[in-house]
Amino acid sequence: MKKFIFTSLTFILFITIFSSISSAQQFKVNLYNSYVFDDGVDATLDNGRYIRGTINGNYQWGVGLEYVLMQSYGIELMYNRQNTEFPVTYTSTLADTNRTYDVDINYILIGGNKYLPLPNKAIKPFGGLMLGLAILNNQNPPPGGESSSTNFAWSARVGSDFMFSPNVGIRLQAQLQSAVQDIGGGVYLGTGGVSTGINTESSMYQFGLGGALIIQFGQPKSRFRR
Structure with a gap:
């Protein structure tokens, strides 16, 4: 059901943006490249154990389609992807357990x-400002562990x-992205996969340049004038 909702929402977003572009007087194709820095994650699992880890910094690429309104405003649909490692330490009263996950982080945002x-x-x-979805895929979950998670996301x-010319240029930017469960913000990595067990005190905030x-x-389009 979650995959169906995600697919339907993505399809609607693409239809909306392409409908706008087809009648637009100006639009941009933005080909993104950036570096996303490390982000630490600390939280308490549902079973009382404690988890700490780091989403390692890595290269992120993406593409955006932007419809320009009246020179001062733009509406953009953007996809970003990062492949990285997530080393995690699970602590308990008996012993610590260490594991490294290979994680793909995908953002689909509109704003x-x-x-x-x-x-x-x-x-x-x-x-x-942008809102949308974050899809986290765990490439090596243990048996029975969750392999993916789809969450609400935002970006600023x-x-x-x-x-350099009317048709070609470059964009330089600083960006903050977050995958959230509620207003508090969260990423989910339980004893097995990306999406189980961590409470909403955990957070994932990715800063990139x-x-x-x-x-x-x-x-x-020109501004309306009387």
């Missing part, structure tokens, strides 16, 4: 960007576009 107009139109500072970022190659088409 808005607000651009700050400057006299030099080739430089476009921006900030943005600031940066700037630098256009990077950029994108921008391929731009068309012209933005």
Whole structure:
């Protein structure tokens, strides 16, 4: 059921963004590359054991489709992926247990960007917020362990576009991404898999620095004037 909901939501998001792009006067294809830094995870398992681990920093790639509204606003659908290792230590009164998981982290996000107009139109500072889904896949779960988890996710970022021509530029940005269960935020890695056992006190916040190659088409819509 969860996979069906996820697939349906993803399909609706893509149809929405492509419908907008088909009638847009300007849209961008953003090819992302960034480095995501280490993030520590500490939490108490449901069985009373304690867990601590680190989602190792690694390369993240992605692609975004952005529809530009009236020069100052953009709506973007973005996919990001990171392959990394998650070394974990489970503690108990008897002995500690160490294990390293190979984890794939996928973000599917949609949201808005607000651009700050400057006299030099080739430089476009921006900030943005995005909402969507995070799909965590454990490539080597133990027998009986969960192999995947789909959670609500959000992202916030600031940066700037630098256009070398009307059609080509680069984007430099700093970005914070989080996979959450509720307002508190959480990632789930129980005694077996990615998605079992940890309470909502656990957190996953990924900070990254990077950029994108921008391929731009068309012209933005002008602001309405009387």
